[in-house]
Amino acid sequence: MTQPVLQVSNVSKAYRQYSSELARVLNWFGLSTKPATETWVLQNVSFEIAAGEAVGIVGQNGAGKSTLLKLITGTQRPTEGTIAVNGRIAAILELGMGFNPEFTGRQNVYHSAGLMGFSKSEIDSVVAEVEDFAEIGDYFDQPVCTYSSGMQMRVAFSVVTAFRPEILIVDEALSVGDAYFQHKSFSKIREFQEKGTTLLIVSHDRGAIQGLCDRAILLNHGTVIRDADPESVIDYYNALIAEKENSKTETRKLESGKIQTISGSGEARVIDTALLNANKEVVEFINVGEIVTLSIKVKAEKYLPKLALGYMIKDHLGQTMYGTNTWHTQQVMHDVECDSIIIYNIKFLANLGPGTYSVSTALVSSDTHLVDNYEWRDLACVFSVTNVDKIHFSGSSWLQPNIEIETHLQTV
Amino acid sequence: MQSLVLSTWRYRYFILSSIKVEFRGRFIRSRLGGLWIVIHPLVQAAIFALILGQLLSGRLPDMADNRLAYPIYLLAGTLGWSLFSEIISRCLTVFIDNANLLKKLVFPRTCLPLIVSGSALVNNTLLFAAIVLIFLLLGFVPGVHLVWIPVLTLINLGLSLGLGLILGTLNVFMRDIGQVVPIVLQLGFWFTPIVYSPNILPEQIARLLQLNPMYWIIQGYQNAILYNQPPSWTALGVISAIAIVLLVLSLVIFRRANSEIVDVL
Structure with missing residues (x-):
């Protein structure tokens, strides 16, 4: 049994509001002042994810998906419960964070990889790869403010995926960029998955969830209401959003x-x-x-x-x-x-x-x-x-071919 | 605590690169670039020298016949005060300014005050170099007690960082602090003997001013640069202790507030 890379146990998150900010400060020092209002956005969320699994997180707006991701990445802390992460997390939802428009793509690559905690020598060893993957040519050494948003996205994606993380969080943001780069980034993600990276995918897109994930978790009003194979979870989710009074x-x-x-x-x-x-x-x-x-x-x-x-x-x-x-x-x-x-x-x-x-x-x-x-x-x-009487073929549609072959002898 | 130090150490490249980025950023699209860092405090000192020079230059103890004494006195005070006020005002908004990074990325939060300190130290070193250059041009050669400047800088840094971080953390929750502190800093400038000498004040008021830790730090700068004397160690010992207490307190407050900072940003 492999150890889970991510273990979320009984996690709850409340946003607290105090009658005055002074009460909040007193609360840090153990003087018990009750928060005026507590909004619980997540309640008792528990699940485990093993290495190499691809898990989709679905739910309506406000179901707590983003909060859950913030807790997993660690930018926010759970109010109750624990999250144990075994390895490095990279997230493709923060693309282009910390880019300085006045600096060149290359300088920004160094800066943002540094922000991910890598040293100069580690970054030196991948910067050529990042440049190749982004495919933006000479722009790589031009200030980022001259980039189109798609080019900025390319560089940002290339930096985030320059080092293979143990857990990769993919947001809907992935749908930015042109079709060519989208395909390229998807194959990069799959490549990571094959090497053992765990994927956490947040999307409303049925295709993306079912195409990439082998498990899905449905969040509703801050609790996990389904954790099963993507097909049945998404069917349930569709039913849920259609659910109305008397239904x-x-x-x-x-x-x-x-x-x-x-x-x-x-x-x-x-x-x-x-x-x-x-x-x-x-x-x-x-x-x-x-x-x-x-x-x-x-x-x-x-x-x-x-x-x-x-x-x-x-x-x-x-x-x-x-x-x-x-x-x-x-x-x-x-x-x-x-x-x-x-x-x-x-x-x-x-x-x-x-x-x-x-x-x-x-x-x-x-x-x-x-x-x-x-x-x-x-x-x-x-x-x-x-397939009873057709030629052998693979794929899910039958596109009857008519193959013509021409042969010419090359005359030099 | 140990993990805090370790994780910060792992981010050393990021801290250095951020300081570099901030410094290099000044040179982009600005002809004088880094010079502006020193031009501002120097012009301020020059204004005081011009306006108050006649009035105050004869009042410095034992320096009645030195024409340059007052400008040098001013520059010494400016050097110390500019570090203090820069760190306080940057720390005050460090979490708010970096809200986007804090909300989206995970990195040791201790990096931010370290970047602020590093970049303020770079600026202060430049200012120090400019001041020494001006002295040499004016024909004034500072004495051996100039070596105390790094020690004074360190104490100054500790005091301002401790105070700045406490204010900066609270400012996330109570934004009024961000408005009040610049006013208090402005007052602080006049309640510290920078443009005047404490001996022109009535005794009672002078004694009151001695409660201000910056009084002693700035006096240390003036002693080291103008009077060629060592700083008063008893006072600086007490201030170092205050600085350490403030730093520890700021760490404690920050740790308590840490989980809620991102929630409210």
Whole structure:
């Protein structure tokens, strides 16, 4: 059993306000003065992270994500509980902190790496690497005030990742910079992960969490309410943000061991979901590129002024392969009577790669499940795709190729 | 305590580089660069020499016939006071000025006062060099007791750092302190014999002024530079003790406040 690199035990954080600042000062010297107000932003948060794990932290604004990160990095102290860190932490949320615009990129690299606690000789040994990674050419020796914000970001990212930390905290800030550098920085992060760096990723982006993490922690009102695989945590999180008055969130364990989340007001319900082949037979296994029909049976439990059905096909990692809804296809139903049954037959070519896929459904009144969420149902139906008659290929989509090869003899 | 020293030692490169950065920063886009560090106090001393010279130059003890005595007296006092006031005013806002760094990055907080002290010492050394240069140009050669200046600088540094850090920590929570201290410093300048000699004061008031630790420190500077005498060691011993108590107290207060400083910044 490897020792955890990060151990958060029963951590709580309160921001205290005193009736006067004098009372606060007296409090430091043990003269007990009660704070006038205490705002608890984190309560009894506990988790352990092992080396090399990649953990996503999700939660709504104000759930306590930033505070938790500040406590982990150590800029703030927990009011109660302890945080044990085994190794160095670097955070990509403080990019460009401490850059002096009057100095050159190179001088700033020395200065900020010094701020991270490295010595001159240690910095000397990586400065060429930083320069290469940033790829900003001659600008590296120009004052930072002449940089574009993207260039500044490049240098900042390169410094933070110049030394491999034991724990790397990645914030949404990573989405800055151009596509090329984003890819480059993501592969750097993955490279660190392979070498054993633990990742802590904060994002609202489902793709980033599911693509990078093997575990996710959901924070809500300062407490951990879910700590499990990213797919089920994010499903639960989506349900949570859709949760409104009169709506409830229910999870249940399916026979496959997966956790299904159903949420919404229940004014309309999906009562059956099935995948049919060309002969209208219910199937679980289909061929790559086969014509199939997704048949979804919906029952209105109440009179509904508007009803739209959305669906998403997701792979085993929870990444969306395809999703749309009848609002986008301009097939919103109006004035749906109570107790009416509606059957949606969605015919499509299953141009998917081999693997297992799941279908999520959403019954809503417009294009998003955030207003009038009648029902959101994950894992409404599961099916597998196998490659029966196509050429061998990898990946999650079937893009039928037609490869032409030309050969020429080079004449010198 | 030991870990505090160790972690600060690990950041020695950052501390030195910050002092360098601050110093180099003055030369960017400014032709005279570092000269401004010494021009300000020198001009101030020159103004006092011009305005009060006639009035006070004859009043310095045993120096009635020395035309240069008053300017030298002024420069000696300015050297000591500028270090004291620079460190106090920088420490006062050191946490507020670096709020962004403190909120986002983890590094030993002790680095900040060390950077302030280091950079103030560099400035003070430059001023000292400029003053000695002026003396030589005027044809005044300081005596051997000039060697006490580093000792006086150290005591001065300890006193101002201790006081400055206590005020700086409290200033994070009570911003009024940041407004009051510059006024008190201004008063302090006049309640310390820098532009005048204490022997022109009525005895009672002179005795009252002796309660001001800066009275003794500045007198030490004046003795070492102008009168070529050693400082009064009994008074300086007491002041060193006060400085140590203040430094320890500032550390204690800072440690208690540390966890809350970032919360309110």
